[in-house]
Amino acid sequence: MIRKKSRREESLGHAELARLLPAPGDPHLSLDRHLLLEEHLMSEIQPAAPAPAPSRRVARRVLVIGVPVTAAALAGAFAFTALTGSGGSSPAAATLPPVEAPVVRIEPGSTAQLASTVEHIAAAASASKTPEPGPGQYIYIKSKVSYLSVLHTDTDKSKTLVQPLHIREAWNSPDGKQGWLDEPGYQPEGGITLNSDVGSSLNAPSYDYLKTLPTDPDALLKKIYKETKGQGNSPDQEAFTTVGDLLREQLAPAKLNAALYRAAAKIPGVVVVDHAQDAAGREGIALAHVDQQSGDRTEWIFDRKTYAYLGSRGVQIKQVDDVKPGTILECTAVLERAVVDAQKQRPGAQGTGA
Structure with a gap:
């Protein structure tokens, strides 16, 4: 007797998954919204540790962010690139907008x-x-x-x-x-x-x-x-x-x-x-x-x-x-x-x- 696999047991292909899932949105975030997301994400991924004395060099830490960008992509960018103020300040503590x-x-x-x-x-x-x-x-x-x-x-x-x-x-x-x-x-x-x-x-x-x-x-x-x-x-x-x-x-x-x-x-x-x-x-x-x-x-x-x-x-x-x-x-x-x-x-x- 050949037992048929139930629908739940069958593997779905990429094409079928794409058909079943709703189409992704195309959000457009304002610059203010970007800054708010950055501050929140940095507070989540950066430990709340005391900042050292100023860095011995004014290091260039530039993060290039494309606009529009999704929150998930922004989170990934921040997880990949650590962004801090060159004067030794902690992003998690920053409250003054750039x-x-x-x-x-x-x-x-x-x-x-x-x-x-x-x-x-x-x-x-x-x-x-x-x-x-x-x-x-x-x-x-x-x-x-x-x-x-x-x-x-x-x-x-x-x-x-x-x-x-x-x-x-x-x-x-x-x-x-x-x-x-x-x-x-x-x-x-x-x-x-x-x-x-x-x-x-x-x-x-x-x-x-x-x-x-x-x-x-x-x-x-x-x-x-x-x-x-x-x-x-x-x-x-x-x-x-x-x-x-x-x-x-x-x-x-x-x-x-x-x-x-x-x-x-x-x-x-x-x-x-x-x-x-x-x-x-x-x-x-x-x-x-x-x-x-x-x-x-x-x-x-x-x-x-x-x-x-x-x-x-x-x-x-x-x-x-x-x-x-x-x-x-x-x-x-x-x-x-x-x-x-x-x-x-x-x-x-x-x-x-x-």
Whole structure:
């Protein structure tokens, strides 16, 4: 007797399945809806872990999303590509919606005034009265920052979105083992701890570590090249990035600051840009270097009269990944550097806490 398979037991072919299932919809999501989905999906797939101190480089993390796109496809894209703010912020904690990146006229760089400009900057750094933190004290850095968020694109146009300018405050102990970060809109309310048991290095420098670095520019640059070998897009780009990271959210002895600038001037491709503006709107002169792979130029901006460090800026120089030339990908401004007596304490509030 031949037993017939029931309909339930029979395997269905692809064609029959397609006939039985309803036709898929063709949803068209607005940009606001996309951003809402992104925020929700990132909160689901990212662990709610404390964010570290700022990345040692302003890394380019661009996600290209086609419009229209289904929620399932969007989820898959996010599962494949981890998207974070370059300043070390956690997407799960981000509450400020991104804004379209500003576009500026690209000013060419030149080596004509490089030597004299660097000497002015180094001399100003040597003459500055840098406070030295003692045991139990903290290095306080207050900045205004904006970093790349996401790139949205459809068939004929694209938008590069960045974080809106916002305040970031960091406290770090001289040994780098204790710290606190307050970045409203990008970290949990009240801030997060930056405590770490990891030893200090060029990748994660503490004040105590910086004091051990050579102040001879040639020896310093040799050490930077050696310890960052194999990192970044090129040895020269990595060396320039490393020096910049030591300037942004750290306090360094005056002699070392001067040596860092003189060492940077020896990196091939470094130029002077006559006009650049930091995140606080302060205009100055810049030392800059172009990342040949990503096509963006990192600029360290200095006051034109005092040659004090103001902040940094990342500007796209050539078209890469649909990012238009002149697009500002990141912008920072150091508003205050000080030594305070306690974590979360701000200058002018000594002994009161903050």
